[in-house]
Amino acid sequence: MNINASIIDQRLTSVVNDIRQKAAEELRINDQGRLKSLAFAYLCVKTILDLENDNAFDCLTEGGGDFGVDAMHISEEYDGEFTVTLFQAEYKNNLEGNSNFPEQGIESLINAIQYLFNPAAQLEHINERLLTKVEEARSLIRDGYIPQVRAIACNNGLKWNESAQGAIERTGFGDQVTWEHVNHERLVQILQATRPVKENSQNPVDLKDLRANDERQQRLDMDMQQLGFNYRRKRSDTSTRSTDITSGVAAEAVLSVWREKPHQAKFFSREHFGKLYDSIFTDQLNGSQVIIAVQLYRIAENRRKRPEHTDPDFVRYASCFIAMQMGRRILADMGIQMREISHHNFPRAQQLIEQNGEAYFNTSVQDIQQALHELYGRQDISLQQLSATFRRGDLITRLQ
Missing domain, CATH: 3.40.91 (Restriction Endonuclease)
Incomplete structure (x- = not known):
């Protein structure tokens, strides 16, 4: 042997x-x-x-x-x-x-x-x-x-x-x-072999670890702990629970849901902790905002990975766009702007996601279906076209 x-x-x-x-x-x-x-x-x-x-x-x-x-x-x-x-x-x-x-x-x-x-x-x-x-x-x-x-x-x-x-x-x-x-x-x-973290590395995992002790990351960690969530600032090989949020997922969710740049969330992950870091993790970003963004993003991602037979083909490419639309819906239901989300109204947001998460997803899918019809008319759209459409962000202006 x-x-x-x-x-x-x-x-x-x-x-x-x-x-x-x-x-x-x-x-x-x-x-x-x-x-x-x-x-x-x-x-x-x-x-x-x-x-x-x-x-x-x-x-x-x-x-x-x-x-x-x-x-x-x-x-x-x-x-x-x-x-x-x-x-x-x-x-x-x-x-x-x-x-x-x-x-x-x-x-x-x-x-x-x-x-x-x-x-x-x-x-x-x-x-x-x-x-x-x-x-x-x-x-x-x-x-x-x-x-x-x-x-x-x-x-x-x-x-x-x-x-x-x-x-x-x-x-x-x-x-x-x-x-x-x-x-x-x-x-x-x-x-x-050990995995060294180099200052000039362009590996997004390395950049993420370099940012882990940044003051903003530490503040988010503390903020989320008080809300019952565990923020993983550093790379970990242990399995995640529903209350665990990795910094990588947080970046993708915030960029999709609150910064309304879903194409960058999906296709520019190497820059999430590089050039895009300051626009994602602003000084004003708090733990409540991150958690809500991640929960909406996870609903869309779960359907991307496990679509229902009635879901349109684009669900497999559009999770970040769907999450963006879901964010707009929860803000409308709460009657507030994103910057007003805090630990004070966090329980209300949680309740809305629990009650309406599926409905937010379905109506957001309809938004995207409508935007695709406006862009392409009623013609059949190939998977290659769909992939290119969401990669380039062609739909963002039509979803305003």
Whole structure:
């Protein structure tokens, strides 16, 4: 038995417990064997991309059909380029660590990349969760952004064989695609390494940690504690409860709901603790305002991840826009402006969210449906168009 393979196998036991509920709710996976495979893919994504728990889980796709990948991550656009990271994970319960990554897994990655580079190709037999991500990436390509692709083959064994390597070389993808092998040895190596926080780093996680001791962050922490909530100013690998609010989620929610810049909330997260920090976390921002924004944002995000069959397609792209409209509705019901939200009227706001949260969501969806009709008329809107529309913020002026 390989020791590092054994270490990862033990780790998967706790990972399975961490993701069990989300796996059932979002991916409808309950089978123990499939859960373990999913946990391995999740561990690889989280470790390689250094993502927080919810963001790592959001990458999991349970791919199949024409686009057989297990996870997919799309970076933010930067200087006209963006990176798509595709994961194919193969886990064996045999812990000898001596099996090659299967050639079929490499073929699945090759097939997925070919579809990715051709925005006009029709995809069939692909689940909605994955299709949403694929069309988001293809929408960026249609808009002229240049994709760089990382194809990551993950297993608890050896690299792919010569035949699979030949298949990679025959693709002609060139420098636009990089191929990486990640196994138990590499995972243990990364997990054992410390993660230094550098002053000049552009990693949003690092910037977030640098801001953690900022006076404004400390004040929000104290303010939220008094309201019964736990503000996580620093990165943490423990699971979040409903009363936990991470600084990253707070930034996205406040930027969507109160600053009314939902496109920046979704697509500029690397700047939330950089260039956008002072406009998000102003001196006037208080704990009550953050909590209310996060609660509205979570309603919209939960539906993005678990849409009902009656929800329109755009719900998977528009959660930040929906949250913005929900914020406007709660202010109207309270008869106040955002700056007037405080611990004095916080209980009333909580009561309204509890009673009317679903109604706020549904009427906000109708707002966006109407805005889309004004923008595009009654024509069918493709998923690629929808993705581009919400990325560019085309609807904001129509939702005033």
